[in-house]
Amino acid sequence: MVKLEIQERDGFLIMEDFPKNCIFNKVKTGCGATTIALTNDENYIIAVPTTELVINKCYPPKDKNGKDITWKRSQIQAGVSPINNRLFGLYGSFTKTLQIKLKKFLDKDGVKKIICTYDKVDKLIPVINPLEFKILVDEYHNLLKQYGFRTMVINQIIENFKCFKSHCFLTATPIPELFKPKVFAEMTEYVADWKTVDKITIYPYPCKSSSSTAAKIIRHYKDNGYFVLDGIKSEEAYFFVNSVREIKEILEEARLTNDDCRIICADDETNHYKLEGFEISSSTAPAKRFTFITCKAFEGVDYYSETAICFIVSNGYNKHTLISIDMDIPQIAGRIRTKSNPFRNKIVHIFNPKVMNYYLPFDEMKRKTDEELAAAEERIQVLNESKLGEVARKQQDDELKKLGADTYIIKKGDKYEVNDMVAQLKLYQHWTTRIVYRSAEALQEGYRQLGMAVVQTYEWNIADENIIKGILTTPQFRDRLKRFCDLKEKSALTDNERRELESLMKRDPILEQGYQQLGLSQLRRTRTKKAIKALTE
Structure with a gap:
């Protein structure tokens, strides 16, 4: 890692551009890094992990003067941003109509910015000259985190990023060295050298049921009109819960209505069914007293509130809700952009640990994974040297495709290669689900390690776990x-x-x-x- 001298003002980056052909660890969330690519004089493809992030940048909730903008659902669509005619938002189905809009945009003179979801990068390459565009892969750590269910999309990014004029993989929460795949381990990683230190305080609250505790907090807000933390009143709450089913449980137990809350999750048929009786909203919709957010909007999306507290809800028995303390926690800490909010750098983490009688130590899991990678290396040597017939080779390729994210072997052109993304993802998932969340003590030790890892830029404080418990104790x-x-x-x-x-x-x-x-x-x-x-x- 190489420290990079940066230009900044009031906690925001004011650089003209990013370093080329590298990973750029901006360290701080909410520092305006993506804005550099959106506003400078270079043609940029900005690839982001979620549709919500594209919409949030093309249809921001506030204008340049900080005034609220209310967007109707009918106004929000892929295409040229109504507030920036140099910006094209690309997501969803790549229909003929959208292709025509894109071609018209590309035919215009001047600098062009295209912000798109990861899956649209390979769709863009045939319709642009990649050598005329730089590519910024935002929140790049998701290329590891999401590899298990977005294998093909992420493979396409990894195979194609070098065809652009230059590339930069951007994040504030980089993949830890322990889990970094070879393709990223070989890149130069620049780390922004900030002169200021931000304070982040975690309020851990171990409990028997995380969803019931979240409902109890909501009832506390409703009964009292506010939630007092560190002597200051909060009148809004943001709940980060990566499970729509658990969100529904909280809504029902807290007896909330659509008037009380907005739910930001994937707008699909399955979630509408799970949330029967409740509407799916977005980050561009007007704020309500209680906001529920899934991983669709954990990262990069801007929220504004004068008094909201961020609550993370993790169920040790539901792996989808287990927030990564190294990558997710700092991201969530930076979601609320209102600088005057006294809770902006405070997070309450509600969790019920998974009781385990046995767990595989991390060193043992690492040893097993290394053995599997070594075996894969042997196999690809045999496959690349063998003279399989056309039918036999097609059978081999079809078997690899069926395995998807479960195979260590990938085919590029006519050659087979070891895909260590799969191995590193297994290690990362084991660390999160089996090591960190096995007990309250293990999770808090993870927080302490996180504080040591990023001490240069963040001052991490772990509050006493009895603070939230005391607040929720029924008053006499x-x-x-x-x-x-x-x-x-x-x-x-x-x-x-x-x-x-x-x-x-x-x-x-x-x-x-x-x-x-x-x-x-x-x-x-x-x-x-x-x-x-x-x-x-």
């Missing part, structure tokens, strides 16, 4: 009585205070009865329900 009646009296004493209430007062009255009807019969001054002097009843009967 006398505390609720005092709060009721404080609210009644106010001449005007905010919407949240009004909801809080209604919740207190609903929970303890005797409070309003005591207020009506005894008056505020005498009610304050009581301490128990029994005392109020005695005075009002």
Whole structure:
């Protein structure tokens, strides 16, 4: 890794361009790195992992002056961005109509920017001159994380990135050296040399059921009108839950409605079925009190809120919800862009560890994987040297295609090669699902290791796990009585205070009865329900 001197202002990169033919570790999320490629004077293909990220850049929730922009669902479509005619957003079906739009865009004079999902890179190559475009592969760590279910798409990026004028693989959370595939291990990796240090605080909360705890937090917001963390009130909450089924469980247990929340996940038939009764939204839709986000929008997407806290929900028995502390946590920490938000660099991580009587130590898993890679090396030597007939070779190729992401062997041209992406993904998944989340202690040790790894730019603090537990502890009646009296004493209430007062009255009807019969001054002097009843009967 090579430290790179950068130009920055107020925590944002102001470089004219990226270094060429390399990995660029920008270190900080939300530092405006993608904006460099979107706004400079170079032709760029910007490849991103999700449709939501394309939409978020083409249809941003705020304009250049920081004012909110409300986009109708009907306005959002692939094509030229309505706020930047140099930018073309490419995602979804590559229809004839969209191809015509793209050709018209490419025929115009001037600098051109195309932001597209990973799967559209190979579709672009035949319709552009790649040597006229630089390619920026954003959030490149996803090429490893998503390899298991996007094998063909990621293989196409790896096979084609060298055909462009130059290439840069960008991320703030690079693939750790321990899991880095050969194709990336051979690249120069530049690391942005920031002069400032950001503080991030993790509030771990081990529990028996992560979804029930999330529902309890929502009820706390609803009952009190806010959630107090470190003495500051939060009136909004963002829940990062990479399971639509678990989101539905939380919604039902917390008794939320569509008016209370927005759900940002893949807009497909399966998710509509799972979320029956709830709408699927997007990052461009108006914010609501509670926002639920799947990995569709964990990275690169901008959110704005003055008081929202980010809550991560991980279920040790559902591997899809297990957030990677090395790559996902720093990404989520940078999702809320509002600098005045006091919780911007604070994350509450709710998790229930998976109880394990046995787990394979990482060193043993690494040894097994190395043996499998060595065996694959032997096989490709035999395959490349053999004189298989056309039919036999086709059978061999068909078998490899069926194995997909489960084979260590890949064919490029007429030759077979070892595909170590599969091996590194297995190791990474084993580390996350079997090592880090096996216990509360293991997860917190993982956080400590993360803090050591990025200490140059982030100051990581791990808060006491009892902090969130204490907040959720049901307040005593006398505390609720005092709060009721404080609210009644106010001449005007905010919407949240009004909801809080209604919740207190609903929970303890005797409070309003005591207020009506005894008056505020005498009610304050009581301490128990029994005392109020005695005075009002």
